[in-house]
Amino acid sequence: MPVTVNYPGVYIEEIPSGVRTITGVATSIAAFVGWAPQGAVGSATLVQSWMDFTREFGSMDSRSLLGYSVYQFFANGGTQAYVIRIVGAGSVAASVTLSGVLTASANSPGLWGSAYGIKIKNLATPGRFQLQVYSLPPTPAPPVLVESFENLSMSSSDSRYVQAIVNNGSSYVTATVIGVNPNPPADTATPSPLTGGADGTILAPASTSSMPAGAFETAVLPGSGVGVDLLEHVDLFNLLCVPGEADPATLSTLEGFCHDHRAMLIADCYQDATFKSLQTSQGPPTQITAGDNAANAAFYFPWISAPDPLMSNQPGSFPPCGFMAGIYARTDSNRGVWKAPAGTEASLTGVLGVSQPLNDIENGTLNPAAVNCIRNFSVYGTVVWGARTLQGNDQMGSEWKYIPVRRMALYIEESLYRALKWVVFEPNDNPLWSEIRLNVGAFMQNLFRQGAFQGMTPQDAYFVKCDNETTTQNDINLGIVNIAVGFAPLKPAEFVVIQIQQMAGQIAT
Incomplete structure (x- = not known):
C-alpha cells in the first residue's frame, strides 16, 4: 500500500x-480398498512404506488380496498410498473389563485384539495407577510389553484421565471408564487378555467371471460410507486400486468416482480371463468402455505369477493393479507423468512371469480393443506392453486414447485448480x-x-x-x-x- x-x-x-x-501436484498417490484382518475402520490411512502398512494392518493375509497388492505397489516404486479397510458382518473388537470399572478394547475390530492383554499396577499415590499393554505370544513365550501409561487417574477432571491419555496415545487399545470417577481397578499379577474379538465375514471381490457382486462391492461403492466415500476426506489421490475387483458394474461406478476426483482407476481383469474370452467379447466389457468416464481408467491383462511369502514363496496368482500402481509411480519419478507407464523400462519387480503368456499376434488382437497386455520378454523380463485408457479402442477415436495424455491433462487441471484459488474475489x-x-x-x-x-x-x-x-x-x-x-x-x-x-x-x- x-x-x-x-x-x-x-x-x-x-x-x-x-x-x-x-507448484505441480503429486501424480502417483495410490488408494487401495479391501478387506484386512486389522487396522483402522472408517478412515483412509496414509502409509508411506511396507513397514507402515504392517504396523497398521498386520501384513499379508491369505484370505485377502489387499496386503499383497500394497506390498507389490511399494516393491515396484510406489511411495505413498491411502488404505481403506472394509469389514464384514460380525466383526467385533476384543475387550476386557477390569474390576468392573474400566474396559480396555482393541482400537479396531478383528480377532487380532485377542493377542494383547492389559496389566494394572496401583501406585503409592492414592487414585493413581499404571496401565500396560502386552503382546501375548503363544506359550511358553513370555508376554512382551509394547506400551506403558504412567500416573493415570479415573477422574474426568484430572489432566491424566485414563480415557483421554490412552485413547489419544495408544496404538493398540482404547479405554472406557464405567461410572463416575470410580476408584482405579485392582492390580493384576499377569496381563488380562482381551477376549471376544472376531473377524466376522471375510469380504472378497468378484475376481472370477463366476462370482456375482456381493457384500464386498456394496461396501466399496460410493454411498456405503465405508468404502471409497472415505477418500472424500483425503486431500489428494491419483490412482485407485480395488485388488481383484473385476465386476463390470462395480468398475463402471468406480470410473465415475475417479472422473469426479481427477484420478485414474487401474482395473483388473477376471482371474480366469483368457485371450479367447477377451477376443470373443472384443475387449473389456462394454459397461466399462462406454461413456466419458472410461477415459479415467485403464484395463490390464493377465494376472501376474509371483512368489507367495505365506506359501514358502511358491508361485501364486495376483491381480496386476498393485504392480501397475507402482510402475506408474516409478515412471512418474524417473521420467515424468507425460511418459507412458509401459515399455522396456516398465519391468515388473518381484514376479515370476504372467499367468498366461501372450505372443505378438494375440497382443495385436487385444491392443486395439483397449486391453493393456503384460508380457514376458526373454531379455527384459515381465514388462507392461500397453498404454491405453478404456477409451483407447481404435473404433472410438477418442482424444483420451493414451494413458499419459489423460494423466497429463489431469495433472495440469489439478495443479491449476489448487494454485488459482487466490483469484477468487479479486477485481x-x-x-x-x-x-x-x-x-x-x-x-x-x-x-x-x-x-x-x-x-x-x-x-x-x-x-x-x-x-x-x-x-x-x-x-x-x-x-x-x-x-x-x-x-x-x-x-x-x-x-x-x-x-x-x-x-x-x-x-x-
Whole structure:
C-alpha cells in the first residue's frame, strides 16, 4: 500500500511483483480398498512404506488380496498410498473389563485384539495407577510389553484421565471408564487378555467371471460410507486400486468416482480371463468402455505369477493393479507423468512371469480393443506392453486414447485448480488477467522446458489466454473470469516402423 509521507526524508515502498508460483501436484498417490484382518475402520490411512502398512494392518493375509497388492505397489516404486479397510458382518473388537470399572478394547475390530492383554499396577499415590499393554505370544513365550501409561487417574477432571491419555496415545487399545470417577481397578499379577474379538465375514471381490457382486462391492461403492466415500476426506489421490475387483458394474461406478476426483482407476481383469474370452467379447466389457468416464481408467491383462511369502514363496496368482500402481509411480519419478507407464523400462519387480503368456499376434488382437497386455520378454523380463485408457479402442477415436495424455491433462487441471484459488474475489479486470497469464504461463513454460509437450517452441507447445476476448463484459457482470489453457500432448510411439531398402550398385561409365 502507498507510504504515508510526513517528514522530509527517504521512504521505502515495496511493490508486489504479481508472481504467485504454481507448484505441480503429486501424480502417483495410490488408494487401495479391501478387506484386512486389522487396522483402522472408517478412515483412509496414509502409509508411506511396507513397514507402515504392517504396523497398521498386520501384513499379508491369505484370505485377502489387499496386503499383497500394497506390498507389490511399494516393491515396484510406489511411495505413498491411502488404505481403506472394509469389514464384514460380525466383526467385533476384543475387550476386557477390569474390576468392573474400566474396559480396555482393541482400537479396531478383528480377532487380532485377542493377542494383547492389559496389566494394572496401583501406585503409592492414592487414585493413581499404571496401565500396560502386552503382546501375548503363544506359550511358553513370555508376554512382551509394547506400551506403558504412567500416573493415570479415573477422574474426568484430572489432566491424566485414563480415557483421554490412552485413547489419544495408544496404538493398540482404547479405554472406557464405567461410572463416575470410580476408584482405579485392582492390580493384576499377569496381563488380562482381551477376549471376544472376531473377524466376522471375510469380504472378497468378484475376481472370477463366476462370482456375482456381493457384500464386498456394496461396501466399496460410493454411498456405503465405508468404502471409497472415505477418500472424500483425503486431500489428494491419483490412482485407485480395488485388488481383484473385476465386476463390470462395480468398475463402471468406480470410473465415475475417479472422473469426479481427477484420478485414474487401474482395473483388473477376471482371474480366469483368457485371450479367447477377451477376443470373443472384443475387449473389456462394454459397461466399462462406454461413456466419458472410461477415459479415467485403464484395463490390464493377465494376472501376474509371483512368489507367495505365506506359501514358502511358491508361485501364486495376483491381480496386476498393485504392480501397475507402482510402475506408474516409478515412471512418474524417473521420467515424468507425460511418459507412458509401459515399455522396456516398465519391468515388473518381484514376479515370476504372467499367468498366461501372450505372443505378438494375440497382443495385436487385444491392443486395439483397449486391453493393456503384460508380457514376458526373454531379455527384459515381465514388462507392461500397453498404454491405453478404456477409451483407447481404435473404433472410438477418442482424444483420451493414451494413458499419459489423460494423466497429463489431469495433472495440469489439478495443479491449476489448487494454485488459482487466490483469484477468487479479486477485481475482475486487466491487472488480474495479466497476473493470471503471467503465473499460468510460467507454469506451462516450466513443463515445456522439461519436455512435457510437443513442439520446438512455446508457441507450438501451449497457450494461455485470459483477456477481454475470453472474459466479456457480460461474464464480468456475472462474476466470471475465463482462462483458456491449451497444450500439445506427447503421445507414445506405439508402433515403430523400420523401412529397409537395398541400394543398387553403381556402374561406372
